[in-house]
Amino acid sequence: MELHIDEKKLLKIFQDTGKEEIPVEELSKNELMGSETKVMRSALWLSGKGLVDIVERKRKYVKLTERGEKTLEEGLPERKIAEYLKEKGITSIPVKDIKDILDRSEINPALGHLKRKDIAKIEKGIVHFKSLDYRDEEEEVLKNIKTNGSIEKYSPEILEVLKKRGLIEVEEITERSIRLTEKGKEYIKEPIEIKEEISQLTREDIITGRWKECYIRPYDVEVPTEEVYPAKYHPLTRVIYEIREVLLSMGFKEVKSPIVETEFWNFDVLFEPQDHPARDMQDTFFLKYPKSGKVPEELLRKVKEVHERGTVDGRRISKGWNYRFQEEISRRTVLRTHTTVSSIRYLASLSQEEREKPHKVFCIDRVFRNEAIDYKHLPEFYQCDGIVMDKDVNFDNLIGILVEFLRKLGFDRVRVRPAYFPFTEPSLEAEVYLEGKGWLEILGAGIFRPEVLEPLGIDKPVLAWGIGLSRLAMLKLGLKDIRELHRNDLKWLKSVRYAP
Numbered sequence: 001m002e003l004h005i006d007e008k009k010l011l012k013i014f015q016d017t018g019k020e021e022i023p024v025e026e027l028s029k030n031e032l033m034g035s036e037t038k039v040m041r042s043a044l045w046l047s048g049k050g051l052v053d054i055v056e057r058k059r060k061y062v063k064l065t066e067r068g069e070k071t072l073e074e075g076l077p078e079r080k081i082a083e084y085l086k087e088k089g090i091t092s093i094p095v096k097d098i099k100d101i102l103d104r105s106e107i108n109p110a111l112g113h114l115k116r117k118d119i120a121k122i123e124k125g126i127v128h129f130k131s132l133d134y135r136d137e138e139e140e141v142l143k144n145i146k147t148n149g150s151i152e153k154y155s156p157e158i159l160e161v162l163k164k165r166g167l168i169e170v171e172e173i174t175e176r177s178i179r180l181t182e183k184g185k186e187y188i189k190e191p192i193e194i195k196e197e198i199s200q201l202t203r204e205d206i207i208t209g210r211w212k213e214c215y216i217r218p219y220d221v222e223v224p225t226e227e228v229y230p231a232k233y234h235p236l237t238r239v240i241y242e243i244r245e246v247l248l249s250m251g252f253k254e255v256k257s258p259i260v261e262t263e264f265w266n267f268d269v270l271f272e273p274q275d276h277p278a279r280d281m282q283d284t285f286f287l288k289y290p291k292s293g294k295v296p297e298e299l300l301r302k303v304k305e306v307h308e309r310g311t312v313d314g315r316r317i318s319k320g321w322n323y324r325f326q327e328e329i330s331r332r333t334v335l336r337t338h339t340t341v342s343s344i345r346y347l348a349s350l351s352q353e354e355r356e357k358p359h360k361v362f363c364i365d366r367v368f369r370n371e372a373i374d375y376k377h378l379p380e381f382y383q384c385d386g387i388v389m390d391k392d393v394n395f396d397n398l399i400g401i402l403v404e405f406l407r408k409l410g411f412d413r414v415r416v417r418p419a420y421f422p423f424t425e426p427s428l429e430a431e432v433y434l435e436g437k438g439w440l441e442i443l444g445a446g447i448f449r450p451e452v453l454e455p456l457g458i459d460k461p462v463l464a465w466g467i468g469l470s471r472l473a474m475l476k477l478g479l480k481d482i483r484e485l486h487r488n489d490l491k492w493l494k495s496v497r498y499a500p
Contacts, residue, residue, distance in 0.1 A: 002217070002218060002220065003046075003049075004042070004045060004197075004217065005194065005195075005196075005197045005217070006033075006038055006041070006042040006045075007042050007045050007046050007051075008192050008193075008194055009032040009033060009042070009194060010027065010032075010033065010039065010042045010043065010046065010052075010178070011046070011051070011184070011187065011188050011192055012032060012192045012194060013027060013030050013032055013033070014180055014184070014188055015188040015192055020179060020180050020185070021055065021177050021178065021179040021180070022177060022178055023175065023176070023177045024036055024039050024040065024043075024175075024176040024177060024178060027039045027178060032194075039178070040054075040176075041226070043178045044225070044226065046184070048222075050181055050183045050184075051180070051181060051183055051184035051187055052178050052179060052180055052181060052184050053178075053179045053180075053181055054176060054177075054178060054179075055176065055177045055178070055179050056174050056175070056176050057174070057175045057176075057177075058172055058173070058174050058175075059151075059172070059173055059174075059175055060151045060170055060171070060172050060173075061149035061150060061151055061170070061171060061172075061173060062145050062149050062151050062154070062159060062168050062169070062170050062171075063145065063149050063168065063169060063171065064142070064145060064146060064167065064168055065166060065167060065168060065169050067166050067167060068142065068145075068162070068166070068167035068168050071142070071167055072142055072143065072146060076110075076113070076136070076138070076139055076142075077102050077106040077107075077109065077110035077113070078110050078113050078114050078117070078119060078136075079136065079139065080101055080102060080110075081093070081098060081101055081102070081110060081114075081127070082119075082129060082132045082134070084101045085129060085132055086132045091128065091129045091132060092126050092127060092128045092129065093126070093127050094125055094126055094127075095107075095111070095122065095125050095126070095127060096125070098110070098111075098127070109165070111127070114127065117134075117136065117138075118130075119131075119134050119136075137155075137158060138158055138161060138162060141154050141155075141158050141159070141162065142162060142167060142168075145168060151170065195214075195215055196213075196214050196215070197214060197215045197216070197217045198210075198211060198214045198215070198216045198217065199217050199219075201216065227494075229494045234493070235473065235477055235485070235493075235496050236382070236469070236470070236473050236485050239469060239472060239473040239476060239477075240364055240382060240469060242409070243364060243384055243409065243467075243469065243472075244364060246405060246408045246409060247362045247384075247386065247405070249408070250360075250401075250404070250405065250408075251360050252360045252361060252362045252386060253359075253360065253361045253362075254361070254362055254363065254364070255342050255343070255345075255346045255361045255362070255363050256342060256363060256365065257336070257339075257341055257342035257345050257363065257365075258336075259335060259336060259365075259366065259368075260287065260290075260293075260333055260334075260335060260336070261293075261333070261334055261335075261336045261341055262292070262293040262294075262295055262330060262331055262332065262333055262334070263279070263329055263330055263331070263332045263333075263334055264295040264300060264303070264330035264331065265295075265341050265344065265345060266334055266336055266337060266338075266341050267279055268300075268303050268307070268325075268330050269299075269303055269344050269348070269452065269455070269456075270340065270341075270344065270422065270423040270452055271306065271307070271422060271423050271449055271451040271452050272422045272423065273307065273321045273323065274307075274323070274325065274326060274329050275323065276422070278337075283337070283369060283370055283371075284334050284335075284337055284369070284370055285334060285335040285368050285369075285370055285379075286332065286333070286334055287333040287334065287335070290333055291332065291333060292328075292331040292332055292333060293331060293333050294331075295330055295331055296348075299348065299455060299456070300327060300330060302454075302455035303325075303330075303455050304325040304327065304330075305455075306318075306320060306451050306454065306455055307320055307321050307323070307325045308320055308321070308322070308323065308324070308325050309322075310451070312454045312455055315454075317450050317451055317454055318449075318450070318451055320451075335367075335368035336367055336368065337367055337368065337369055338367050338383060338385065338466065339363040339364070339365050339367055339383045339384065339385040339466065340385045340423070340464065340466060342361075342363035342365070342385060343361065343363065343385055343386070343387040343464060344452070344456075346359075346361050346387075347359075347387070347389070347453075347456050347458055347462065348456050350458075352457075355457065355458060355459075355460075358388075358389060358390035358391075359387070359388070359389040359390075360386070360387070360388050360389075361386065361387055362384060362385065362386035362387075363384070363385050363386075364382065364383075364384045364469070365382065365383070366380055366381070366382055366383075367380075367381060367382070367383045368380050369381075373483070375480065375481040375482060375483065376471075376481075376482050377482070378470065378482055378483070378486070381468065381469070381470040381482075382468075382469035382470060383466060383467070383468055383469060384466065384467045384469055385464070385465065385466040385467075386464070386465055386466075387448075387462050387463060387464045387465075388401065388462070388463040389458070389460055389461070389462045389463075390460060390461070391460045391461070393460075393461050393463055394447075394461065395426060395428075395447060397463060398428075398445055398446075398447065398463040398465070399416055399428070401463065401465075402414070402416070402430050402443065402445055402465060403430075406430065406432060406442070406443075409472070409476075410476070411432035411433075411442075413432060413433035414430060414431070414432055414433075415430070415431050415433075415439065416428045416429065416430050416431070417429055417431070419444055419446075421444055421446055423446075423448060423449055423451075423452050423464075424445070424446025424447055424448055424449060424464055425446060425447065425449050426446055426447060427444065427445065427446030428444070428445050428446060429441050429443070429444050429445075430442055430443045430444075430445065430465075432475075434475065440475065442467060442471065442472060442475070443465055443466060443467035443468075444465065444466055444467075445463070445464060445465030445466070446463075446464060446465075447461055447462065447463055447464070448461075448462040448464055470482050470485060473485060477496060
């Protein structure tokens with residue numbers, strides 16, 4: 001077995017001392033090692049080869065706080081009172097006069113501790129000491145902690161009192177030692193020779209011929225090393241970046257829209273009736289300020305007409321919803337409940353000339369729903385929506401785009417099934433197959449209804465789809481609870497592996 005010179009030095013200490021387990025602190029003071037870093041690095045290599053074990057033992061100890069240091073120097077408040085009385089040659093003092101001895105903040109706690117310890121009694125506003133030369137175990141413990149912080153030496157009850165008084169604090173330290181395994185014990189039975197090694201051959205080594213006298217150690221790529229945790233993006237951010245890159249590579253353009261929207265853009269333009277259950281307080285966050293926003297009046301007129309009668313400028317499109325459309329509801333403000341609103345705003349912004357051209361856009365952003373928090377629901381999450389507009393696109397194109405999109409995200413088995421959404425017809429849901437979990441729904445899609453497009457002046461088919469990124473992130477990261485994405489668990493964030 002090939003060992004590094006530092007590994008040999010560490011084992012040589014065991015060989016010379018005859019010990020089977022040695023604390024790291026003791027090893028680091030040995031002239032063969034010289035530092036704790038070198039000890040731990042060598043021990044890590046040897047543990048990977050099965051020659052030693054790194055043993056960790058956690059131990060609690062107590063130490064004085066800054067306040068405790070000051071109190072140890074000046075004395076406990078109750079002791080200050082006793083010393084004052086000794087100087088005056090008296091054994092009692094009115095409570096009102098204690099302000100001449102202690103700070104105002106110390107008076108009540110000191111009186112409480114005198115009674116608790118049965119050092120003095122208080123009658124009619126007078127403090128009577130039983131003895132001015134009393135023994136105070138808490139005082140003694142405080143002095144001993146200064147020199148010996150071993151928590152086992154002291155009564156838990158006294159430590160709790162001192163901790164509540166802010167005089168001490170408990171800390172936990174980890175003590176490490178290196179212990180030989182059976183394999184390690186066998187290895188050190190043979191003499192260990194320590195000779196100079198060359199791990200990197202230099203020009204000087206070659207010119208002087210030093211390389212002939214030294215041992216040139218082979219490079220071992222399997223030597224274990226300490227874990228390194230470089231800065232990296234949050235896993236959810238990496239999912240978002242991956243999806244963005246996939247869509248950009250497929251020829252899509254990214255668009256954005258405001259977080260605060262009017263009900264007009266968030267619901268009405270999408271032909272969602274104003275009495276739809278999804279629009280009530282149970283599903284939507286309504287704003288108190290600003291309570292209302294501006295809407296384009298001409299488009300509002302057309303949307304109102306299609307909602308009430310199913311017509312646009314007198315042209316019959318459908319039956320509509322046959323109810324009284326209220327413009328004041330359209331102007332109310334909400335936190336957007338989906339990113340489809342970005343696609344609709346984009347379509348509405350197109351000029352007559354731009355409407356003649358094909359368009360492929362997407363939006364990735366936060367949306368808000370008035371949801372109860374549980375393992376699969378949060379009130380704030382990320383969503384991705386996209387549209388494709390062209391005169392020749394159809395439902396087959398939509399399925400092809402979605403299958404290719406999901407394939408690029410790593411999902412090879414995809415199937416679609418019919419679905420219903422208020423603003424698309426026909427509609428579908430796409431599912432992906434995961435080993436051990438079966439088929440899981442991952443996105444919804446469809447073709448925008450004429451009631452959505454006609455008021456915008458769009459006379460071409462528009463394919464639309466939406467996907468919840470939090471659910472996608474859970475699938476790719478193997479999580480069962482959506483809340484784990486936002487708990488900032490450093491251990492998980494350091495260890496999680498995610499490669500797009």
